[in-house]
Amino acid sequence: MTLSPDTIFDRDTLWQSWLDVEAALARAQADLGIIPAWAAEEITAAADLDKLGREELAADVKRTMAPILSLTRLLGRAAGKAGDYVHWGATTQNVMQTGRLLLLREANREIRAHLGRAVARMGALAQEHAGTPMAGRTNRQHALPITFGFKIAGWIEEMERAEARLSDATTRMLALPFGGAVGAMHAFRSQGRALNRRLASDLGLRELLVPGRSANDLFAEYVVQLAMLAMTVERVTSEVYTLMTDEIGEVSEQLDKGTVGSSTMPQKINPKYVVRSISLAAELRSLAAPALETGRSSHEGDSVANHLLSAVLDRAVPLAWRMAESFAETLERLTPNPGRMAENLARSKGAITAENLMMSLAPLVGRAEAHDIVHHVLETGGVSDLSTADEITAHMSPSEIAAALDPALYTGDSEIIAREAARLAIGLSARLGG
Incomplete structure (x- = not known):
């Protein structure tokens, strides 16, 4: 199944992720002798949405209003005799949250890959324009001469901080929230911790000491860091948008032939890519507050918080994916205008x-x-x-x-910093997967 921002959390993708968790659970339990090995093999073979039947499953979910119950019922039927061992000792939220976590990991890889593209482009621009003079601005007024590469160096270093925060949050989030009904693995007797360890290993997740249903802070932190990333993307793209204005004109977008700027003003070439990046970043940034609400779950499980969490993740993660992709394309189409930079720098006549x-x-x-x-x-x-x-x-x-x-002779360490940032961008892009 090919994943995209449009399909990452759609019905079929989620259902298949839950089936993947049920199959992994059966394998881990077979390894520990909790269920027979042949049963695990049959359950794994049957854990395919195509084999269960989408419409039949949808109809059953509509009737029961309990998606995991319906899914395990049909999985059990498809697995034959092995169906007696499906969903052994698990609870609904264990499967739903773990399945969503697996999809989050896939989406996170895509987000990082697009950010890697963006950083690679930043690095190339910083290197190419390390010595290109322009006006530095504070409070939106000319301050001191800098170089365009120096400006981009600031973007690169901020992206490095954003990546570090996001990586830390991702590492914490990718932990198995599978602990049975309340997190203490009651149904597995003395093998609970061993099962959790095996299942986490099978799914490529880390273990939690308390693998309960109320650890929403892990997901909330991740969304908050996506919002922080959006803050950085919005800062960069808003600055680019300003530099594109006719009065400044220091950068522009490379548009494809045939692109129309305005339906009424034929002379206009409106920015197309940067405005989308800004819009997506602003929308994603606004989800920080709702994300924090999801961590206010009660006791050992809270459906209200979980419903809110699913809703926030369903919006934030596809948004982050689209934003990162748009950000990369915006920067790849960014065209500096050194001539206008020089003109603007000379406006103050020294x-x-x-x-x-x-x-x-x-x-x-x-x-x-x-x-x-x-x-x-x-x-x-x-x-x-x-x-x-x-x-x-x-x-x-x-x-x-x-x-x-002479402004060109007074750019401080701009060029040195720009070239160092260009080298930094190479390593950062590699870490991001770009």
Whole structure:
């Protein structure tokens, strides 16, 4: 079965995941002698949705309103004599939550792979434009010159933090929530812990000391970290969206031939990919609060919390998958415009490097005095007076002043940082699976 954001939690996918858990349970129990080995083989062979019959199962679920009861009833029938050993000692939530967890793991791999693509593109851009000057902005105003590669370096490092948080949450979440009716493995007598260990190993999950039905915090944390990831994606793409405006024009999207910008204004080329990324990220980010509500389950099991958890996961995980895919495509289509970066950087006619002039003057007159001199000249005469003001020319030559006011010569460690971030992106992309 091919999984996608549209099918990851659909009816058939979920049902098959539950059958996979029932088969794994039978195998683990056979290993421990709880049920006969031949029964486990028959149950595993029968645990296929195609063999059970989708419509028959759907009709039974509609009648019982107990999906696992209906599923195990039909599985038992399909397994013949081995059907007597189906769902041995398990409870509904054990199977439903474990099956969903297996699907979460598959979706997480896809999310990470798309993020890996995005980071790889960031790394390539950081390397290519490590020395491309542009205006750095604080409070949405020109601040100091940087390079475009330096800007992307910040994105890369933030993505590294997002990956670390998401990886930690994923490791904690991928734990087997299979402990029988209340989590203490009552029905398995003295073999409960051994069974949990075998089943976790079969499914590639870690063990929980208390494999109960109220450990929703593990899932809530994962969704919160997806929301944190969305925050980072939204920050990056919103900045890209701003840089695409006609007034700035420092980046654009590479659109396919025939793409229409506007139905009424033929001259317009509206962004297509970045806006989708922003929208998906904003929607995903909004699910952090509902995710936290799911952890407020009561005692050893709470259907209200579990229903809410399923609803949140059903929205958050496909959203994260689509967002990661859209984010990667947005960055892969991102086209920098170094010419416009240079034009915008030159708009202040050198005022953007006033700090450099101040720091060049500081060793000669003191830092505070240098600040006051440069500020006074800018306030009273403007940028053009920086090259002629007596307070400055008395201490610096014209060539020294010109060099101090050249934005391309005052980008700090931007290029060094950009190249280091490009190397960081290579390793990060590999870890993500891109």
